[in-house]
Amino acid sequence: MNIAGIGVVGTTGRGVASLEAALNRGWTAPGLVDIRGSAGERLPVYAVPPEVLSDKTVLAKARRADRFTRMSVLAAWDALQDSGLAASVDRTRLGVIVATALGPHATTFGFLDGILDFGDAAVSPTAFSHSVHNAAASYIAMTLDVRGPTLTLTHFDFAFHEAVSLARTWLAANRCDAVLVGAVDELGSVMQFVCGRMLRPAADGRIKPFDFSVKPESVPGEGSVFFMLTRDNAGAAYGRLGAVSRDHSAVRSTGQSVQLLDACGLAKNETAYRTALMPGTLTAGYAPLFGSVMTGSAFHAAIAALMLKRQYRYAVPVAENPHGLDLCLETGAAVVDQVFCTRLDCAGRRGTLHLSAVR
Amino acid sequence: MIERIVITGMGVISAAGLNVPETLDAFAAGRRNVGAVPSGVSPLDFPVFAVRDLPAQTESSPSSRTFLLACHALDEALTGAKLGRDLSALRVGVCMGTTVASQLNDMGFYTAFRQGGDVPMEPVEHFLKSNLADAIAREVRAAGPCVTVVNACSSSADAVGVAADWIRAGLCDLAIAGGADELNRIPICGFGSLSVFSKELCRPYDRDRQGLNLGEGAGLLILESEASARRRGVATSVFVAGYGAACDAHHLTAPRPDGSGLETALRTSLAEAGIQPQDVAFVNAHGTATRDNDKVEGSVLARVFGPDIKVLSTKGFTGHTLGAAGALEAAFSVMALLSGWIPASPGFVNRDDEIPIGVVRERTTVTGRYAVSTSLAFGGNNAALVLGRDG
Structure with missing residues (x-):
């Protein structure tokens, strides 16, 4: 599949340019919120x-x-505009797939x-x-007059991977003829409380991301891509989004490759990432830029697409490297042929998105 | 090239019955097992179709009622498909539709959160292990694609369509596809707030229909490539012939008045099946008994199939089971193709002049090879499944 356009709504702002600016800027400190119902506890968040959203x-x-729907609509709108295909795509042949781990939970609690x-x-x-999970997809369809199939799916670990796989199938x-596929998750006050506790x-x-700790630390985030x-x-034409692999052995690294790890502190134990590494690959x-998000793979896929289109690498925002990995430490022009985005769930199951450059 | 997506097993549970034979008995007898909202669910007073004798299950870790309903139907479906509970040796995907089970909506947890102090986290931990498709996949040790579809009332119809696409694409050889939903305080309050409940038994397509009754249940299909079924030595005569989906892009809760989204979904499903409208023996309509749904859906069915198409709504037996409805009704359609009859649509007495078709008033013989099941949903989702039987 060809990535024709990208829309991003996150703590770094809205649009691909805001994401790129954040990548060039490097790590910035998260905000701090008071955890509702706690005795003065504060939580670092990337909200x-x-x-x-205005x-x-x-x-x-x-x-x-x-907010859940607004993030989704804006990111979907921007992806279509960014593609340059808004005027030409047949809306009866355009589909929408929304992936979410938790859905519009703030509205549910409301x-x-x-x-x-x-x-x-x-x-x-x-x-x-509005508490129904597919409200966001519905608003995307109404806003963009999408008349093709629309589907919202949930999974706590691989929602975005499954959505990409389904888009490929469609x-x-x-x-x-085209699919707007994306991910969205929000961080409402109840979820802030849950994050603070769990x-x-x-x-x-x-x-x-490179600690691979038995007790990883997180900074909860939110957003939509x-x-x-x-x-x-x-x-x-950012690049090609190819196979979605759930089996590491099926992934072949050739040319100049980069592997992006989704490690963000949401798993109880991230030691399994060590076994997921592709040897000899940068x-x-x-995640230190956009936060710990269950659907954070979508952010990494957007960054991978930027690397491929710009033929550029971005220095990792947090470079602590206790295991001596070959980390991407410099920002600048470089040949990038392929990017692999890998996520592990709590049980060590793996999902990898494979992106490659358009040649 | 995948030849066909065959159905080698199916399981159903609803107020109409705990399995396929019980459900057929209820259909034949015109039995409507309606009752009041079970105590402890909600104080609202509307008729609902609850599953009264859900067998208890104690071994599995996630034990929400929705999951129990799904597991009950799963066992019937696996038995029919000559499968056990360990599918780790096969390439199996799981695609389930639901509405309620996707939400963290535990009232005890949230009440404690609002009050501050000691908040029990067990409901959250339980929720995080209860993604319906993931939980089913763990039950059967399936390692293939795994998705919970949350498309409101078309969720499980879409789940069947997605699973069929997976098999065609070679992502798995076999898929557990369907949906489940329990009677729950959230949709009871929510649909009540939308004023779409009938205070009486629902009357789909009737001139005097007053709205829907909620229900609960689960419907599961075991889908396989024909080659997979052949390899396993399982014979079957029924299959998923086509699937279509399209969005209204009109309104969050109301269908597009011209029904163009549903029409697109229907025509897509027929084209995928490679058949013409006249090849369809009957349509199991979404038929919720709301004013809008039946009017729009009936007009579209007449436009696509002509005014003489045999149509039924089984909501009068099951209530509206939300995320389970599409798969349950797909299973009911398969049951009808196999048995050669469709039941009378309970509650239908008088034709509505605004709807160019009616639903069948009596048990009706059906002889064709194809049936269509339609689903309309919040958000403007429309889905149509074509189910087939070998001649």
Whole structure:
């Protein structure tokens, strides 16, 4: 599949340029939020600034939508615009796949507030309809007039991988000519509380992707990344998004390759990443820029696509390297033929996205 | 080249019955096992279709009611497909649809969170192990593609379509596809707030229909490439012939009035099956009994299939089972293709002048090889499945 366009909404801002600027800038400290319901505990987070979600033009049909949906709509919109195909793509042949681990949970809890505060018979119909997982996909379709298939899927570890794989299947089966495929997850106040209880927040605010620790530290994040995928080279043509592998042995590294590791502190134990390394391959990981996100593979795929299009490498934002890996430590022009984005779940199961340059 | 996606097993559980034979009995007898909202779920007073005798299961770790419903149907489906619970030796994918099971909505946890102090984290830990497809995959040790589809009321119809695509693409040889949803306080309150509940038994397609009744259940299909079934020595005569999906891009909760999204989904599914509308013996309609759904859907069915197409809605037996509905109704369609009859659509008495078709009022013989099952959903999702039987 060809990556024709990318849309990014994250703590670094909106748009590919904002992501690229963050990559060039390097690590910046996360914000700190008070954990609701705790005795003065604070949590480092990479949150999306409210002003990033305030585009009244794009969000005209999503005025009542929540943050989860707004992040999704803006990223999907930007991916289509970035592709340069917005005017030409047949909307009946355009599909949408939204991957999420947790869905619009803040709205779900808002709906529960309604039940607890006003009773079962007096809840908000708007809160209910927006708490349904596919509300974001629906708003994307309404905003972009997408008339092809739309699908929202969940998985806690490999939601984005499965979404990419499904997009590939749709294109191969000729269900669509193009697919907007993306990932979104938000960090509401309840989830901040959950993260504070269940994760190990990084005291210094730094995710350390190459520690491979038995007790990894995290900085919870949020955001949305969308890709406009086409069967053939078209649009901005960042690169090819190829096979989605769940088996390391199937991945072949040739030419100048980079492996991006999704290690971000969400797994209880990240030691298995050591066995996932591709020997002799330059290694990087950029979770310290966008935070610990269950669908963070999408951010890494966007960074990989930038590397391939620009023929550029970005220095890792946090370079602590206790295992002596061959890390990407310099920013600058370089030949990049392939990028492998690897994620492991708590059980050590592996998912790898394979991206390659357009030649 | 994959020849066909065959159905080698299926399992159903709903208020109509705990398995296929019980469900067929209820269909034949016109039995509607409706009741009040079970105590402890919600104080709202609407008729619902609950599964009253769900057998207990104690061994599995995630034990939400939705998961138990799914496991119950899974066992029937695996038995029918001559499979055990350990599928690790096969290339198996799992694609499940749901709505409620995808949400972290534990009231005890959230109430404690609001109050501050000691908040139990077990519900969160449980939730993080309860992604429906992932939980089923762990049950059967499946290592192939694994997705929970959360497309609201078309979730499990889409799950069947996705699983069929996986097999065609060679991502797996066999897939467990379907959906499950339990009666839960969230949708009861939510649909209540949208004023789409009927205070009486639902009457799909009837002139005087007042809205839907919620239900719960699970429907699972075992899909395989024909080669896989042959390798395993499993014979079957039924298959998934086609799937189509399209979005309305119109409204979050209401269908597009002209029904063009559903029409696209239907025509796509027929084209994929390589058949014409006249080849379809009957349609198992989404038929929720809401004013909008039945009006739009009925108009589209008449436009695509003509006014004489045999149509039924089984919501009068099961209620609206949300994320389970599409797969349950696909399974019901297969049951009808195999048995040669469709049941009367409970609750339908008078034709609605605004709908150019009605649903069948009595048990009706069907002789064709193909059936269509339609699903319409929140968000404007439309899905259509074509199920086939060898002649």
